[in-house]
Amino acid sequence: MKALALKPKQAETLDLIDLEKPRISSDEILIKTLSTSIDRTDLDIYVGLYGKEPEGEDRLIIGHEAVGKVIEVGKNIIGFKAGDFVVPTVRRTCGDCDVCVADEPDMCRRDDYKERGIVKAHGFMSEYFKDAPENLVKIPKELVSVGSLIEPMSVAQKAVSSIYKIQKRFSWRPESALVLGAGSLGLLSAVILARYGLQTFAYDIVSENSVKAQIAKMSGATYIDGRDLKLDEFANNYGKPDLIIEATGNSSVAFDAMDIIATNGIMCLLSISAGSHEETICPDCLNNDLVLGNKVVFGSVSSNRSHFEKAVEVARESEKKSPGLLSRIMTDKLKFEDFRRAFEAKDNSHIKSVIYFE
Amino acid sequence: MKALALKPKQAETLDLIDLEKPRISSDEILIKTLSTSIDRTDLDIYVGLYGKEPEGEDRLIIGHEAVGKVIEVGKNIIGFKAGDFVVPTVRRTCGDCDVCVADEPDMCRRDDYKERGIVKAHGFMSEYFKDAPENLVKIPKELVSVGSLIEPMSVAQKAVSSIYKIQKRFSWRPESALVLGAGSLGLLSAVILARYGLQTFAYDIVSENSVKAQIAKMSGATYIDGRDLKLDEFANNYGKPDLIIEATGNSSVAFDAMDIIATNGIMCLLSISAGSHEETICPDCLNNDLVLGNKVVFGSVSSNRSHFEKAVEVARESEKKSPGLLSRIMTDKLKFEDFRRAFEAKDNSHIKSVIYFE
Structure with a gap:
């Protein structure tokens, strides 16, 4: 063969x-x-x-x-x-x-x-x-x-199942979800999240007319072109999301997104990022934001x-x-x-x- | 009055x-x-x-x-x-x-x-x-x-309870715990963890003979003087801990400790850190370590x-x-x-x- x-x-x-x-x-x-x-x-x-x-x-x-x-x-x-x-x-x-x-x-x-x-x-x-x-x-x-x-859908499903299991730590009633990256993992995550009755946003840097954006919309998500709306502006316009799935493969996006998790919210890191570039962050700011907001960041791999x-x-x-x-x-x-x-x-x-x- | x-x-x-x-x-x-x-x-x-x-x-x-x-x-x-x-x-x-x-x-x-x-x-x-x-x-x-x-014990209890609730995401059998900082929150965390049958380490930068170290030992924990053993050396000697509670009030310690969480492990950020200094990190390294190791970092406040x-x-x-x-x-x-x-x-x-x- x-x-x-x-x-x-x-x-x-x-x-x-x-x-x-x-x-x-x-x-x-x-x-x-x-x-x-x-x-x-x-x-x-x-x-x-x-x-x-x-x-x-x-x-x-x-x-x-x-x-x-x-x-x-x-x-x-x-x-x-x-x-x-x-x-x-x-x-x-x-x-x-x-x-x-x-x-x-x-x-x-x-x-x-x-x-x-x-x-x-x-x-x-x-x-x-x-x-x-x-x-x-x-x-x-x-x-x-x-x-x-x-x-790949099973990998996204593990992420979503883990989010809901982890959030059983308290009486959670999420309203909104943000999926970063409209590649296959991101889109499949949006398809899964559509079952949970959340207002879901898919965020990428391709146009509204792209296939990625069209599929995101078919899933029921609102598509956001990140070239027009930075993450902090997104949070100002639509509120901080209760859950975020990071599927861009860009760790800088992951760190930026940690700043816009809602109080009590959760972010799943679902993508491996290539490289080992350095970045300057404010560890106190991130630490205090996670502590005072009872927030969770976790990684998920395989299924x-x-x-x-x-x-x-x-x-x-x-x-x-x-x-x-x-x-x-x-x-x-x-x-x-x-x-x-x-x-x-x-x-x-x-x-x-x-x-x-x- | x-x-x-x-x-x-x-x-x-x-x-x-x-x-x-x-x-x-x-x-x-x-x-x-x-x-x-x-x-x-x-x-x-x-x-x-x-x-x-x-x-x-x-x-x-x-x-x-x-x-x-x-x-x-x-x-x-x-x-x-x-x-x-x-x-x-x-x-x-x-x-x-x-x-x-x-x-x-x-x-x-x-x-x-x-x-x-x-x-x-x-x-x-x-x-x-x-x-x-x-x-x-x-x-x-x-x-x-x-x-x-x-x-303060209720605040530490919320951290430990949240850790165990979050880890119900899979069949977790933790063996070791590391408490960073032997102030009151750290010591009370060690007292609580003693009930869970884990090998518990308390880590601070005071001598073995200090009151802090003595109380840590009374709780059943092994005291580690961080001036003699950096966190990476600690992990080499004793293995990566399944759970970490960060109670030093120093966000740089928090970020260093993220590197030594065991596979599937969890770290609770429990202390507010003063200041807003900048630090250079490798976001890809941290992202990939959390993803490939199915690891959790979360913040906890109040009770x-x-x-x-x-x-x-x-x-x-x-x-x-x-x-x-x-x-x-x-x-x-x-x-x-x-x-x-x-x-x-x-x-x-x-x-x-x-x-x-x-």
């Missing part, structure tokens, strides 16, 4: 390779890949910034946002059958630490977890892959065309099976309420043989590339 | 004044003040940095950490009688916002709450004060001598009745387990007429001044 693999930590070594089709044990499931989508982590791996090959191998098959169709199930498998559509989870239990034992590998306390397509485990950019049933989430047929978005399952639910609702919204996030739909185009530089209108395997 | 009052926002105007003894309505309780203790907020008010007089008046009676004895109860009062020992809460409901209506005035969303002895309501540094029963928490006789510590009630419980346990520990926090015990000494500059061995009214 064909697969896309590279040498991690080396720039642009991605190539098409030919491998034997995986053989399953009686406890495994064989899946035919339908499509995989690309995110910032894939791009970082592509340019050699990140990633690690499985032990004893010299290449890593990339791809961690995938949807596939079950082809064959091992004889001990119950609950899955050929023809089922599935989405695989990404981070895998270390099998050892207390949180992994509690089925929360997204919170693994060890540094040696595996993430398929990212760290020490092959990904899904191959014609077939196999997996254990606990790592596969079934999706209904009507979500297959947007199935590879379930993974577990429960977030995937919730994401499937949200995606179904979204498809009913705003048909086509999710599909529009996939701005670049590519055939397998055109995979290199997914890694080329993109302009501001690009959101996400998807590679189809059939 | 005698009282200590000042003109807020003016330096060193504190003076002894003579007032009429309060008269109670049928819904109020009259309390004879036994003792009040002094914290950083009182000192800030004393030097004119903070505080606001009640509407229509030109002076503020200070003091918000108090214990007293019920002298008289209004005819509609049930549950209190003359002779009861009580501690008053500080922040009072705005009566309007949703969190105050839910009995959490410590989270008041408006800027116009009242805090007795601090903002727009007289404090307890007078021979008598009156209050409504919902603002009074009964304490057992054996806690009277340390009763004025219940208020509500539930935290006072819990603090009474903790204080009882502490008195049984480590008799005399709480009393040692009150390093300067002063008669009412010597009140000025409570506001003089103190050396590093000082923790807290208490003023006795009889």
